[in-house]
Amino acid sequence: MVTVVIGTQWGDEGKGKIIDTLAGQHDIVARYQGGANAGHTVVYNNQKFVFHLVPSGILHRHVVGILGNGVVIDPASFFQELTELEKQGIDFSKRLFVAENAHITLPYHKILDQIEDEKRGSEKLGTTGRGIGTTYTDKYGRIGIRVSDFINESVFFNKLRIALGLKNYLFQKYYKESVFSVEKLADEYSRYRKRFQELAKDVSFYLNKAIDDGRKVLAEGAQGTFLDIDFGTYPFVTASNPVSGGACTGLGIGPKKITKVIGVAKAYTTRVGMGPFPTEIKDDLNEKLRTAGNEFGATTGRPRRCGWFDSVIVRYAAILNGIDELIITKLDVLSGLKTIKIGIRYVYNNQILEKYPLDTETFENVKVEYEEMKGWNENINRVSRYKELPELARKYIDRIEELVGTKITTVSVGSAREQIIYR
Ligand code: GDP
Ligand code: IMO
Ligand code: MG
Secondary structure, three states, X not given: OEEEEEEOOOOOOOHHHHHHHHHOOOOEEEEOOXXXXXXXXXXXXXXXXXXXXXXXXXXXXXXXXXXXXXXXXXXXXXXXXXXXXXXXXXXXXXXXXXXXXXXEOOHHHHHHHHHHHHHOHHHOOOOOOOOHHHHHHHHHOOOOOEHHHHOOHHHHHHHHHHHHHHHHHHHHHHOOOOOOOHHHHHHHXXXXXXXHHHHEEOHHHHHHHHHHOOOOEEEEOOOOHHHOOOOOOOOOOOOOOOOOOHHXXXXXXXXXXXXXXXXXXXXXXXXXXXXXXXXXXXXXXXXXXXXXXXXXXXXXXXXXXEEOEEHHHHHHHHHHHOOOEEEEEOHHHHOOOOEEEEEEEEEEOOEEEOOOOOOXXXXXXXXXXXXXXXXXXXXXXXXXXXXXXXXXXXXHHHHHHHHHOOOEEEEEOOOEOOOEEEO
């Protein structure tokens, strides 16, 4: 049994919290794409854990955590994350594995990511600067370095020499930056080798056997549907496939192994970084929502842009990902608003669009039609039964369900594990 959990907006939907909640009933939690650009927050026992590469289900001691071949792994940030989590009391021994065919991010990827985004000037993407796009570029350019290369000292040295031959040319001749020494970098990174040797695995083989043996797998998506390289608001996207289909290629499992797809949506919308955002709120309420929802990036600390729930994109996400059920997070953040708006339709050139347009030029210029609903005043942080939610909050959930066309099974009303309501 494999359940894929994906974000239906622009990331930060609360996937980490939902994965943590679901992981109790699963044996394995596996990340399938993205890298340390992700920031997944879990609050448990009044302690806050922020996961960048480590799967968010790892707080459950029986859970095995996997980083699939679709993930790009920055050894420096990965081991820093492990050290910090170990300090917080997590024991990873024999229950964390990385795919031997996953690609690794090196310092030149991060520097190139930052330079390239800077050079775009006013057209910059606002990447996380974690070297994500540049690592995937090298993967497809076939000058990437994989975990299996990295753990073999001489292979690593040779591949690094080839890659730096190309990168140093760019740094020196084009960007007028200092170059990297193959020897120094190889030496510096040798400290991570032993640990990677212990963690490396043929993850596809391991997962397929585990699934056949009846073990339950959660595939953890990072980012969100509209940051997807193929279906998102290109070029304002990340460099991987967060959509549910990415779980197959990013873990090495066949499509028939996936038994369920769960979509996570915030009760409103946020976006961090540049790019079109039709339901973005342009007045003081933007800041009010940011404060109420503590909307600051878990990876970069940047303020997130806030807007109303956009049913057009979430409906598209439901179809594209084949979502079986939808989970709504952060409903509590909307408490106290007199009216709540929902984006229900796009108009472009005086014509109603029947769906989210893949063409970014069109998407940038849509006019959103809204529906207004009455808000509720009650604090709902402590509500644990669906019927105890204020009637107006339930009406809001009903309306979203109707507009998106997917069953809403669960509502989250706070960051802690227990602040969750099953419908
Ligand atoms: P992810 O990237 O999808 O895992 O989401 P992030 O962790 O980046 O951002 C979600 C933020 O909202 C985190 O700080 C969570 O602790 C918090 N959060 C998750 N669910 C809820 C909720 O239902 N209510 C509130 N108030 N906060 C939540
Ligand atoms: P989680 O998993 C929100 C955004 C960046 C930028 C764009 C490209 O926590 O939901 P990248 O560094 O990936 O090349 O940046 O994607 N972005 C995210 N936004 N949540 C994330 O992850 C994100 N990961 C990348 O802000 O706009
Ligand atoms: Mg996040």
